[in-house]
Amino acid sequence: MERAEIFEKLNNVFRDVFDDDTITVSDNTTASDIDGWDSLMHITLISAVEDEFDIKFDMKSVVAMKNVGDMADIIEKEA
Amino acid sequence: MLKELQYPFDSQLILKKRRSLKKKLLSENKSFIDKNIAILGGSTTHDIAEILELFLLDFGIRPSLYESEFGQWWQDSMFPPKELELFNPDIVFIHTSCRNILNYPSITDNNEKIDEMLNTEFSRYEQAWQALKNKYNPVIIQNNFELPYYRLLGNTDVTDRRGHTNYISRLNTKFSDYAASHDAFYINDINYLSADYGISKWSDPFYWHMYKYCLALDAIPEFAFNLAAIIKSVYGKNKKALALDLDNTLWGGIVGDDGVEGIEIGHETSMGQVYSEFQQYLKELSSIGITLNINSKNEYENAIAGLNHPESTLSPNDFIIIKANWQSKDRNLFEIAKELNIGSDSIVFVDDNPAERAMVSASLPDTCAPDIGSPENYIRILDRSRFFEVTELSSDDVKRNEMYRANVKRAAEQTQFADYGEYLLSLNMKAVIRDFDPVYIPRIAQLTNKSNQFNLTTWRISESEMAEIAKNDRYMRLYGKLSDKYGDNGVITVVIGEKDNDTLHIRLWLMSCRVLKRDMEYAMLDCLVADAKSSGIKKLRGYYYKTAKNTMVKEFYGTLGFDMLEQTDDSSQWILDLNNYQNKNKYIEVER
Numbered sequence: 001m002e003r004a005e006i007f008e009k010l011n012n013v014f015r016d017v018f019d020d021d022t023i024t025v026s027d028n029t030t031a032s033d034i035d036g037w038d039s040l041m042h043i044t045l046i047s048a049v050e051d052e053f054d055i056k057f058d059m060k061s062v063v064a065m066k067n068v069g070d071m072a073d074i075i076e077k078e079a
Numbered sequence: 080m081l082k083e084l085q086y087p088f089d090s091q092l093i094l095k096k097r098r099s100l101k102k103k104l105l106s107e108n109k110s111f112i113d114k115n116i117a118i119l120g121g122s123t124t125h126d127i128a129e130i131l132e133l134f135l136l137d138f139g140i141r142p143s144l145y146e147s148e149f150g151q152w153w154q155d156s157m158f159p160p161k162e163l164e165l166f167n168p169d170i171v172f173i174h175t176s177c178r179n180i181l182n183y184p185s186i187t188d189n190n191e192k193i194d195e196m197l198n199t200e201f202s203r204y205e206q207a208w209q210a211l212k213n214k215y216n217p218v219i220i221q222n223n224f225e226l227p228y229y230r231l232l233g234n235t236d237v238t239d240r241r242g243h244t245n246y247i248s249r250l251n252t253k254f255s256d257y258a259a260s261h262d263a264f265y266i267n268d269i270n271y272l273s274a275d276y277g278i279s280k281w282s283d284p285f286y287w288h289m290y291k292y293c294l295a296l297d298a299i300p301e302f303a304f305n306l307a308a309i310i311k312s313v314y315g316k317n318k319k320a321l322a323l324d325l326d327n328t329l330w331g332g333i334v335g336d337d338g339v340e341g342i343e344i345g346h347e348t349s350m351g352q353v354y355s356e357f358q359q360y361l362k363e364l365s366s367i368g369i370t371l372n373i374n375s376k377n378e379y380e381n382a383i384a385g386l387n388h389p390e391s392t393l394s395p396n397d398f399i400i401i402k403a404n405w406q407s408k409d410r411n412l413f414e415i416a417k418e419l420n421i422g423s424d425s426i427v428f429v430d431d432n433p434a435e436r437a438m439v440s441a442s443l444p445d446t447c448a449p450d451i452g453s454p455e456n457y458i459r460i461l462d463r464s465r466f467f468e469v470t471e472l473s474s475d476d477v478k479r480n481e482m483y484r485a486n487v488k489r490a491a492e493q494t495q496f497a498d499y500g501e502y503l504l505s506l507n508m509k510a511v512i513r514d515f516d517p518v519y520i521p522r523i524a525q526l527t528n529k530s531n532q533f534n535l536t537t538w539r540i541s542e543s544e545m546a547e548i549a550k551n552d553r554y555m556r557l558y559g560k561l562s563d564k565y566g567d568n569g570v571i572t573v574v575i576g577e578k579d580n581d582t583l584h585i586r587l588w589l590m591s592c593r594v595l596k597r598d599m600e601y602a603m604l605d606c607l608v609a610d611a612k613s614s615g616i617k618k619l620r621g622y623y624y625k626t627a628k629n630t631m632v633k634e635f636y637g638t639l640g641f642d643m644l645e646q647t648d649d650s651s652q653w654i655l656d657l658n659n660y661q662n663k664n665k666y667i668e669v670e671r
Contacts, residue, residue, distance in 0.1 A: 040125045
């Protein structure tokens with residue numbers, strides 16, 4: 001899957017989860033950039049991303065994820 | 080009802096869009112009952128609380144939620160923090176799982192040791208339940224346990240006492256026994272839910288080790304829906320009746336075209352068997368008091384002929400109202416509701432045709448018209464929709480269909496009398512009107528939670544609260560039972576007054592719509608006045624609080640001869656001086 005397409009889909013997931021249509025994510029986006037992205041919302045987000053791309057993150061990669069770019073890297077490999 | 084929250088729902092969508100769904104639910108113009116619900120968890124409860132809230136709002140219950148600190152279910156039950164005491168929960172839900180079991184047998188333990196272990200484990204829970212009961216007298220909902228994620232002994236895990244599968248099953252039996260012998264205590268059956276969902280997926284270790292969730296996030300909507308179903312049932316928000324289509328719903332084929340011999344029902348063909356099993360399921364629903372009705376586009380004669388098919392499990396007698404005609408189905412459904420004297424929101428419309436379902440939903444948005452899928456899925460979808468979740472099964476519930484049948488007979492007879500009074504006399508009505516009897520407390524509480532139309536103040540009272548009211552001298556209480564030549568209606572009316580010097584404030588007056596226009600309210604007032612006078616009361620004060628459903632009784636106290644004291648847009652107050660009160664009941668023989 002093209003990286004641009006991944007980010008387009010990620011934007012939709014983020015917009016749904018945080019109920020904010022203005023969100024646009026990039027490689028460097030982290031939890032501190034998005035209002036409401038706390039550890040609890042992170043659980044919902046991960047699950048929604050898995051559902052969107054029909055993949056399952058393993059624990060190790062979720063633990064190591066530092067920003068949206070890391071997430072997109074895994075999706076690029078798996079999806 | 081929000082389409083997104085109706086079974087079969089898309090769990091991911093609910094999880095993802097919970098924020099916008101909540102906004103939508105709160106912006107709907109509907110009335111809610113407010114309840115305080117404490118969630119005491121042995122694992123993370125955050126998403127459970129949020130998703131539970133959505134389903135409850137959809138059922139018309141607006142919860143305030145309290146969540147214990149992580150894993151503190153036992154400490155919060157035994158030594159409640161100030162915050163929980165102030166919260167004073169109506170419902171306590173204990174969210175534990177097999178991850179919370181402290182003592183598991185090991186392979187070196189003997190049976191005595193294991194029994195002792197089991198009792199220790201159980202008594203930890205029992206202590207917590209008792210402490211909660213003594214403190215708040217709440218409705219308690221307790222998870223039982225899902226089966227373990229792995230089986231050390233393989234298939235022997237279920238037979239050997241040292242096997243964790245065996246151990247958990249025994250613990251679950253103890254929980255069930257406790258629930259069966261205690262009021263206002265219900266099991267949230269995650270043992271069934273997790274099996275239904277698939278234990279491998281349900282107990283995904285990822286969620287436990289990453290977030291301390293004892294179940295996978297994706298399973299939470301089904302979990303929360305099941306829990307919400309128990310709560311809405313406790314507060315009387317179950318459905319009461321089914322309106323069923325015939326062709327391709329109760330049998331295969333179209334009776335008008337294919338003829339009675341051409342429809343598929345019975346054990347000759349696989350499709351016939353599917354419809355037979357569905358009819359059997361409906362018959363079982365009827366046995367727990369769910370009213371079956373027909374709403375079909377058919378010639379009446381053809382409909383009856385189809386139901387009289389020799390292989391048909393259901394026969395015309397199993398239905399209370401049969402609408403088989405060429406009217407639109409929303410109109411038929413509206414008439415069924417009216418004839419049964421229940422709200423159209425209490426009826427579930429079951430039809431294989433999506434166009435008919437859409438039409439009924441559009442014209443009666445409160446009526447559930449589930450997408451029942453193909454015939455082999457009808458039972459699963461209706462069952463999982465938890466329309467008829469049982470928390471109390473009173474003898475009245477079981478008899479309900481007899482009562483509706485008697486009502487249909489009464490209505491037929493009524494047309495033969497020129498004078499309504501003559502008709503009432505002909506019914507040979509007998510009533511019992513007394514102070515609350517302990518055996519009727521569950522039914523009385525159930526009525527306060529179910530009655531919407533003939534209900535002056537809509538005071539919802541749980542069974543445990545009712546037991547307190549029954550003991551309190553401050554209150555004057557009456558329940559009324561009514562029977563006639565067609566049958567016994569059981570307990571159908573309740574009045575609770577609060578004494579204040581020479582005045583009795585009527586805090587609750589309700590009556591089941593089954594017995595409207597039978598003058599039962601006059602008999603109740605006569606008894607209330609007699610009791611009031613004998614305890615030195617000189618005045619009755621009545622209150623009417625408007626809801627979306629009780630305009631029927633807006634002028635109730637006026638018709639009983641009370642004078643209005645004041646009136647606002649949504650309430651009124653009335654007074655009756657007991658001097659010179661004349662008894663009003665003329666047709667009912669009352670036993671005190």
